[in-house]
Each structure stands twice: as C-alpha cells, then as structure tokens.
Amino acid sequence: MATEYDTAAKTDSESRRSFLKSSAALASIFVAPGVMLYQTSQAKSVDQAVDNSVRWGMLIDTNAMTESDVDACVSACQREHGWKDTGNPETDAQWIRKVNLLDRETGHKNSLPMMCQHCEDPPCVDVCPTGASFKRADGIVLVNKHTCIGCRYCMMACPYKARSFIHENLKDQLPVAPRGKGTVESCTLCVHRIDRDGANAVPACAEAVNSAGRKPIIFGDMNDPNSEISMRLAKLGAKKLRADLGLNPGIRYQGL
Amino acid sequence: MQHSAKLISIGKLFLLALFIGFSPATIATETESSSLGNVVTPQPVMPTNAEQCVEPTEVMRREHMNYLFDQRDKTVISGIRTKKYSLTGCIDCHAQPAADGKIVRAEEPEYFCTACHLYAAVKIDCFECHSDKPSAAAQQISQSLNNLNLAGIYSGRAASPAASAIQQPLTPQVDINGN
Numbered sequence: 001m002a003t004e005y006d007t008a009a010k011t012d013s014e015s016r017r018s019f020l021k022s023s024a025a026l027a028s029i030f031v032a033p034g035v036m037l038y039q040t041s042q043a044k045s046v047d048q049a050v051d052n053s054v055r056w057g058m059l060i061d062t063n064a065m066t067e068s069d070v071d072a073c074v075s076a077c078q079r080e081h082g083w084k085d086t087g088n089p090e091t092d093a094q095w096i097r098k099v100n101l102l103d104r105e106t107g108h109k110n111s112l113p114m115m116c117q118h119c120e121d122p123p124c125v126d127v128c129p130t131g132a133s134f135k136r137a138d139g140i141v142l143v144n145k146h147t148c149i150g151c152r153y154c155m156m157a158c159p160y161k162a163r164s165f166i167h168e169n170l171k172d173q174l175p176v177a178p179r180g181k182g183t184v185e186s187c188t189l190c191v192h193r194i195d196r197d198g199a200n201a202v203p204a205c206a207e208a209v210n211s212a213g214r215k216p217i218i219f220g221d222m223n224d225p226n227s228e229i230s231m232r233l234a235k236l237g238a239k240k241l242r243a244d245l246g247l248n249p250g251i252r253y254q255g256l
Numbered sequence: 257m258q259h260s261a262k263l264i265s266i267g268k269l270f271l272l273a274l275f276i277g278f279s280p281a282t283i284a285t286e287t288e289s290s291s292l293g294n295v296v297t298p299q300p301v302m303p304t305n306a307e308q309c310v311e312p313t314e315v316m317r318r319e320h321m322n323y324l325f326d327q328r329d330k331t332v333i334s335g336i337r338t339k340k341y342s343l344t345g346c347i348d349c350h351a352q353p354a355a356d357g358k359i360v361r362a363e364e365p366e367y368f369c370t371a372c373h374l375y376a377a378v379k380i381d382c383f384e385c386h387s388d389k390p391s392a393a394a395q396q397i398s399q400s401l402n403n404l405n406l407a408g409i410y411s412g413r414a415a416s417p418a419a420s421a422i423q424q425p426l427t428p429q430v431d432i433n434g435n
Contacts (some may be wrong), residue, residue, distance in 0.1 A: 049334035136335065144332050145385060173387050175344050180385030195335045 043198025055120075055139035056189055056250060057222040058203065059229050059238055060112060063255035064216035067111040069209045070098040073217075074113065076208035080190065081177035093179075094164045095187045096205060101256070110256060113205060115187035116141055116162040117241060117249030124154035124163065133184075139250050140189045150182040159242050162186050199227065222250065300371035303349045310340050343382065348390045362388035
C-alpha cells in the first residue's frame with residue numbers, strides 16, 4: 001500500500017511540475033514583453049532597494065535652451081533643495097551653474113547648465129577616504145553626509161568642479177534635502193523625486209524648462225533602449241563632457 | 257538598674273536628635289536643596305494626532321536610535337524610503353506646533369527630542385542638517401524665505417526685521433519644569 005501511495009504521489013507531483021514548467025515557458029513567451037514595458041514605466045515600490053538594471057541619465061539640448069532657461073534651471077534647483085547665493089561666490093553652495101560658451105570662429109553661443117555629471121567611474125568616489133562619496137546602484141553619484149568628514153578631496157578630484165562645501169551653520173533646511181556645515185554636496189539628480197516616481201520622475205531643472213511643446217532636458221533610463229532618452233541618443237547622439245577622461249558621464253549634451 | 261537608666265537616657269537623646277532632625281524647618285531646607293539639584297524627569301510633549309508610535313513606547317525609548325541609523329543607511333545607500341522609521345515621519349508627528357501655533361525648534365527644551373536628550377546629556381547632530389519642522393511647515397517657511405529673498409539668513413546674518421520674525425527665538429519661553 002505504502003509503495004502504491006508513493007508512486008501515486010510521485011506521478012502527481014511530476015505532472016504538476018511539468019504543468020508548471022510548461023505554463024512558465026508559455027508565460028515567458030507571451031508575458032515577457034508586457035512585463036518589460038510594465039517595469040520600465042512603473043516606479044519601484046518604496047521598500048525596494050535600487051539596482052543596476054537602470055541607469056539614470058539626462059540629455060540636455062543646448063541649442064533648445066536660452067540663457068534664461070538655464071537661469072530657470074538654477075533657480076528651480078535652489079528652490080527645490082534650499083541652497084542659494086549669498087554673494088560669496090568662493091564659498092557659496094553651487095549644485096548647478098550656468099556656463100556660457102562662445103565659438104569665436106562662427107559666433108555661435110551656447111548656454112548650458114553644469115552640474116554633477118553622474119559618472120559611471122566617478123573620480124570623487126575613487127578618492128573618498130571614508131566611502132561617503134558613492135555611486136548608487138542606479139548610477140546616481142551622491143554624498144552620504146553621515147560619513148562625510150568634509151576633507152574636500154572629492155572636490156579636488158572632480159574634473160567638472162561640480163561639488164561644493166558648506167562652510168557655515170544652516171537653518172531651515174528642507175526635509176527633502178538635508179544639508180549641513182562641514183559636508184560636501186552636489187546635484188543629486190533629484191533623487192527624492194526618482195525614488196518616488198521612477199522613470200516618470202522629472203528633476204526640478206527639467207521641470208523648470210520643459211513645457212508641452214518643448215523638451216530641452218530629457219531625463220530617463222539609459223539602460224532601457226525604448227526610453228525617450230535612449231532613442232534620442234541613438235538617433236542624434238550627444239557629447240560627453242571631457243570624454244577624454246573616460247568617465248562615461250550620465251549627463252549628455254547636444255549642440256556643443 | 258543604673259546601667260539600664262543610662263541606656264534609657266541615651267535612647268532619649270537619640271529620640272531627641274531624631275525629632276530635631278525631622279523638625280519642619282529642616283524638612284523645608286531639604287526640599288529646597290533637592291529642587292536646586294535639578295533632578296527633574298523630562299516631560300516630552302506627546303503628539304495628539306496619533307495614539308501609538310511605530311513601536312511600543314518602551315521599545316522606542318531604548319531602540320529609536322538604532323531604528324533611525326538602520327533606516328538612514330537604507331535610504332541613503334539603497335533608496336528605500338519606507339515611512340515607518342523615517343526621521344521625516346518622526347518629525348511630522350512629534351514636532352507639531354504648540355497649542356498657540358508656535359513652532360518649537362530643536363534647540364528648545366520643549367522640543368520632543370531635546371526634552372529627554374537634555375536630561376540624558378546626549379548631544380545629537382541630526383538637526384544640524386535635517387529639518388526639525390513637519391514637512392508642511394518647513395515647506396511654507398522656505399517658500400516665504402524665497403519670496404522675501406533674504407540671503408542674509410543663510411549666512412547667519414538677519415537681513416531684515418521680517419527675517420528675524422521668521423527665525424524663531426532661540427531663548428526658551430518655558431523652562432524644563434513647565435513653569
């Protein structure tokens with residue numbers, strides 16, 4: 001009796017297993033494309049850790065941006081994160097700044113927003129003695145201010161001069177952007193928005209200049225070939241600033 | 257007999273000494289000195305908008321810092337932004353404005369965190385970077401700062417009377433005894 005029962009149970013579980021296997025195979029054929037689309041258009045849930053399946057990047061079309069657009073980017077960033085100019089340019093915080101370029105030969109003028117380029121191989125991370133300067137799995141380069149000792153080595157290492165140091169005591173910081181004396185800071189790519197909205201997130205600077213008919217700043221996942229930023233990059237290409245350094249920045253510029 | 261009489265007189269003296277020791281005058285002096293010793297247990301203001309914290313009070317008293325440390329690393333490094341142990345969540349509940357609408361700042365003894373940390377001689381630096389006000393209030397103040405364009409506040413210099421009005425006074429208006 002016992003053997004009969006065993007055999008019956010075995011056949012039963014085997015058939016169930018094969019059924020599961022085949023249905024899984026079917027599911028992977030028919031559902032996979034849908035799942036992919038679903039994953040890229042949805043934000044991760046709040047309890048989920050970020051992973052390297054995405055790489056956030058930003059594409060800036062400098063020809064579509066006027067100088068006042070760039071100013072709008074800067075002030076939007078200031079409002080979002082609560083930093084501002086106090087008239088001391090040597091020590092003021094500077095998460096994003098305006099850079100004006102002039103080609104003397106053709107007279108072509110460019111105005112572009114300059115900030116942390118969120119490198120794939122960030123030199124600021126290489127040099128940080130405490131590990132406070134780090135690259136998040138999804139490609140965003142950040143400062144963990146809990147471990148930052150304010151040595152400013154990263155500021156020296158950054159070829160884009162993207163980081164600044166807080167010299168004075170601050171009051172009334174914003175909940176989304178904790179900032180304090182003795183730590184280094186830079187553009188976070190509006191990480192609080194990204195954690196909330198995923199691929200649908202719009203960083204504050206992009207929000208300030210993009211409108212219904214116009215989109216000079218595109219934010220998105222550069223790992224996803226179907227994202228707007230990837231398709232634009234594939235079609236039109238873009239420049240990496242100081243590409244000679246081989247840092248592979250996540251911020252790309254068109255029209256330079 | 258003589259011996260026992262001597263004992264009794266010693267006993268009487270002892271009683272007398274005890275009596276003097278506990279006379280009202282002595283008691284008054286003792287109470288005074290104990291209040292001068294400042295042994296006053298903290299009375300943090302409990303939030304009224306929730307019945308229960310994220311963990312039982314006993315657990316929170318001992319473990320809140322561990323929850324916060326754990327959560328901060330998860331948030332900063334892995335982007336996990338669950339509300340349960342987030343500092344913003346704590347502040348949204350525990351840093352409600354006082355009954356008269358006054359926003360209590362972290363430096364003031366009536367602030368929820370500061371009440372106990374003063375007593376326990378614990379110096380925290382959370383609020384050197386993090387906002388000590390509920391998100392809504394923080395947003396409002398920052399907006400009004402932006403509108404007034406008071407650059408002075410940022411570098412620690414009050415630019416105008418309006419600026420100092422927004423910055424809450426740092427001197428406590430209520431002492432730790434609640435007087």
